Amino acid sequence: MTRPKADVNINDDYDKLYGFHMPERSAFKSRPGLSETLVREISHMKKEPEWMLKHRLKGLELFDAKPMPKWANMDLLSLIKFDDIYYYLKPEGKQERDWNDVPEDIKETFDRLGIPEAERKFLAGVSAQYESESVYHSMEESLEKQGVIFLDMDSALREHPEIVKKYFATVIPSADNKFSALNTSVWSGGSFIYVPKGVKVEMPLQAYFRINAQNMGQFERTLIIADEGSEVTYIEGCTAPSYSSDSLHSAVVELVALPNSTIRYVTIQNWSKNVYNLVTKRAVAHAGATVQWIDGNLGSRLTMKYPGVYMVGEGAHGEVLSIAFAGDGQHQDAGAKMVHAAPNTTSRITSKSISKGTGRTTYRGLVKTYPGATNAKSQVVCDALMLNKESRSDTYPTMEIDEKKVEIGHEASVSKIGDEQLFYLMSRGLSEQDAMSMIVNGFIEPFVKEIPMEYAVELNRLIQLEMEGSVG
Amino acid sequence: MSNQAPLLEIKDLHVSVEDKKILKGVDLTINQGEVHAIMGPNGSGKSTLSFCLMGHPRYTITQGTMLYKGQDIQELETNERAAAGMFLAFQYPTAIPGVTVANFLRAAMKGVRGEEVPVREFRNTVKQHLKSLGIKQSFMNRYVNDGFSGGEKKRIEILQMSVLNPALAILDETDSGLDIDALKTVSEGINALRGEERGMLLITHYQRLLNYVSPDFIHVMVDGRIARSGGPELALELESKGYEEFRPATEAKA
Numbered sequence: 001m002t003r004p005k006a007d008v009n010i011n012d013d014y015d016k017l018y019g020f021h022m023p024e025r026s027a028f029k030s031r032p033g034l035s036e037t038l039v040r041e042i043s044h045m046k047k048e049p050e051w052m053l054k055h056r057l058k059g060l061e062l063f064d065a066k067p068m069p070k071w072a073n074m075d076l077l078s079l080i081k082f083d084d085i086y087y088y089l090k091p092e093g094k095q096e097r098d099w100n101d102v103p104e105d106i107k108e109t110f111d112r113l114g115i116p117e118a119e120r121k122f123l124a125g126v127s128a129q130y131e132s133e134s135v136y137h138s139m140e141e142s143l144e145k146q147g148v149i150f151l152d153m154d155s156a157l158r159e160h161p162e163i164v165k166k167y168f169a170t171v172i173p174s175a176d177n178k179f180s181a182l183n184t185s186v187w188s189g190g191s192f193i194y195v196p197k198g199v200k201v202e203m204p205l206q207a208y209f210r211i212n213a214q215n216m217g218q219f220e221r222t223l224i225i226a227d228e229g230s231e232v233t234y235i236e237g238c239t240a241p242s243y244s245s246d247s248l249h250s251a252v253v254e255l256v257a258l259p260n261s262t263i264r265y266v267t268i269q270n271w272s273k274n275v276y277n278l279v280t281k282r283a284v285a286h287a288g289a290t291v292q293w294i295d296g297n298l299g300s301r302l303t304m305k306y307p308g309v310y311m312v313g314e315g316a317h318g319e320v321l322s323i324a325f326a327g328d329g330q331h332q333d334a335g336a337k338m339v340h341a342a343p344n345t346t347s348r349i350t351s352k353s354i355s356k357g358t359g360r361t362t363y364r365g366l367v368k369t370y371p372g373a374t375n376a377k378s379q380v381v382c383d384a385l386m387l388n389k390e391s392r393s394d395t396y397p398t399m400e401i402d403e404k405k406v407e408i409g410h411e412a413s414v415s416k417i418g419d420e421q422l423f424y425l426m427s428r429g430l431s432e433q434d435a436m437s438m439i440v441n442g443f444i445e446p447f448v449k450e451i452p453m454e455y456a457v458e459l460n461r462l463i464q465l466e467m468e469g470s471v472g
Numbered sequence: 473m474s475n476q477a478p479l480l481e482i483k484d485l486h487v488s489v490e491d492k493k494i495l496k497g498v499d500l501t502i503n504q505g506e507v508h509a510i511m512g513p514n515g516s517g518k519s520t521l522s523f524c525l526m527g528h529p530r531y532t533i534t535q536g537t538m539l540y541k542g543q544d545i546q547e548l549e550t551n552e553r554a555a556a557g558m559f560l561a562f563q564y565p566t567a568i569p570g571v572t573v574a575n576f577l578r579a580a581m582k583g584v585r586g587e588e589v590p591v592r593e594f595r596n597t598v599k600q601h602l603k604s605l606g607i608k609q610s611f612m613n614r615y616v617n618d619g620f621s622g623g624e625k626k627r628i629e630i631l632q633m634s635v636l637n638p639a640l641a642i643l644d645e646t647d648s649g650l651d652i653d654a655l656k657t658v659s660e661g662i663n664a665l666r667g668e669e670r671g672m673l674l675i676t677h678y679q680r681l682l683n684y685v686s687p688d689f690i691h692v693m694v695d696g697r698i699a700r701s702g703g704p705e706l707a708l709e710l711e712s713k714g715y716e717e718f719r720p721a722t723e724a725k726a
Binding site for chain 1: 526527528529530549550551553554555559560562565566568569570571575576579580581582583584585615632636
């Protein structure tokens with residue numbers, strides 16, 4: 001019996017939907033490559049305070065000094081040509097509060113990506129970053145009246161330097177890793193959110209990051225502070241044109257969840273396959289606070305991202321729910337870090353990954369409990385699904401447990417779309433294609449039900465199925 | 473469909489798994505309205521036969537034919553066999569995490585019929601069968617076989633069979649792992665589906681299912697062949713004498 005080959009298509013219409021690009025119109029474009037002159041120039045153009053320039057210069061020094069992470073996929077990482085990258089590109093125009101005032105090309109870009117439409121439908125605030133700078137920003141007035149601050153990072157540094165200075169690089173020091181150092185030296189844009197005590201922001205705030213130019217480096221810097229008892233959901237999305245040469249996206253995201261606050265951070269990363277996505281994301285959760293990272297990685301050539309929660313106050317809770325898709329030539333190296341540094345802290349990591357063709361997924365996780373973190377509980381579940389023989393998946397769970405009175409659970413499964421599952425569904429009348437679709441959709445269900453409806457629909461659309469090589 | 477053709481006609485079926493011969497010449501004919509039981513010790517090839525009938529890719533047919541309503545089914549995909557009216561209740565139903573029983577049943581009905589089933593009709597059909605099988609409505613929102621007990625899995629298999637309404641139902645060790653109450657419910661479900669239009673093949677290791685569902689014919693399978701066929705009385709003979717009785721005969725044939 002010959003069976004037609006069914007296949008799962010992920011993101012196959014990327015070029016049409018997201019891979020387009022507009023003519024490049026920049027107000028300022030740095031020369032390619034990284035130098036102290038450039039770092040000083042960026043800081044000067046942004047009219048930054050001296051302390052920020054110092055951060056930047058220290059970052060540059062650390063970037064040069066630090067080696068590449070040895071454990072990483074060096075076959076891909078070593079392909080980055082740091083000297084060919086444009087580290088700062090300021091688009092024409094200034095930040096607008098009305099879409100109509102945004103330059104035509106940029107507006108068209110975001111229109112095609114559905115951003116203004118999403119804002120009308122389900123968002124309380126939107127920020128849109130194009131290359132290195134924010135080009136559009138708005139937030140509901142009612143939130144502004146309650147004292148919620150939602151700005152791009154550069155504006156925040158100008159308008160609220162005291163808060164920025166207090167928290168900047170406190171969660172992720174520039175020396176954390178080579179790429180956090182790089183970001184610190186050339187950061188531009190990103191979001192700043194401050195939610196005052198007790199304020200619950202019910203609708204999500206969203207930022208959308210778009211790279212348009214070739215060989216571009218985007219280094220946004222995000223800082224979210226949820227004051228005591230407050231709540232906020234932040235969503236970020238990102239896409240880029242499909243180019244044959246590489247771009248680099250290296251963000252730093254710091255979250256500070258003060259006592260009894262809740263931060264929910266949702267990422268749908270869908271960079272084109274020529275983007276290296278090397279991101280450092282970490283949260284500090286104080287007593288009774290909850291931080292949830294919901295992390296979807298579909299795009300990029302290589303992603304390295306391990307969102308973390310440092311639970312420093314009693315009863316803090318950290319959560320990472322992530323899903324990764326790796327198609328031909330892609331490597332999604334993602335995971336989570338849960339650090340229990342206080343009693344009665346709890347954490348949960350749920351990681352799902354699907355690799356297809358020559359795609360590769362890696363789960364890299366750390367659960368650490370410090371002495372004194374009594375009754376800490378952590379649950380780690382990671383499931384990998386491989387669709388083809390050439391697909392690859394690896395799991396590296398690390399546990400560092402320095403407190404005896406804890407409960408740590410770990411389950412990992414790696415499966416191929418099983419003949420048994422396919423046979424069972426087909427014996428009930430489903431075609432091989434429908435059976436595969438059902439298995440894959442079931443596999444990602446725990447992730448899909450956690451993300452806002454609009455994104456769930458989008459995600460389901462991205463995972464489409466098609467028959468290949470069927471006898472016609 | 474020709475009225476003369478039996479519902480299922482298996483002729484001289486030889487089957488291998490990775491070069492290991494499992495079935496060594498099986499002949500079996502099932503007509504509409506008949507209930508057949510195949511009994512045999514573990515490893516005799518009973519489950520292989522049921523998987524082959526449904527087209528499991530792991531099994532290679534090296535010789536012989538399988539005709540369903542006169543049509544050679546070897547060239548049919550598993551789902552095409554299902555659409556043609558064949559059904560296999562699994563001994564070990566597979567879990568499909570993240571997929572609800574409701575979505576699964578709906579997709580199965582669509583697959584078997586070749587068209588979308590109206591929501592109202594789907595609800596009514598399912599509701600009726602849930603009730604008669606004593607399955608709670610809440611089961612519809614659980615993930616298919618995920619964390620189900622052995623008895624729950626078997627009930628859901630019978631539910632599927634009832635909803636899909638096949639012309640030929642093959643039940644592989646449906647009685648295994650059931651307590652007596654579950655066995656009774658499952659048996660009632662099977663009996664409810666007996667009818668003039670339908671054929672059934674029960675595959676079982678033990679006689680106990682046959683206390684509740686009485687077959688028209690019993691076949692004893694040993695070492696990849698049907699060693700003996702007879703009426704319901706054969707089950708009782710097996711129970712008192714065991715399968716040993718049948719081994720020398722088959723070996724003599726070989």
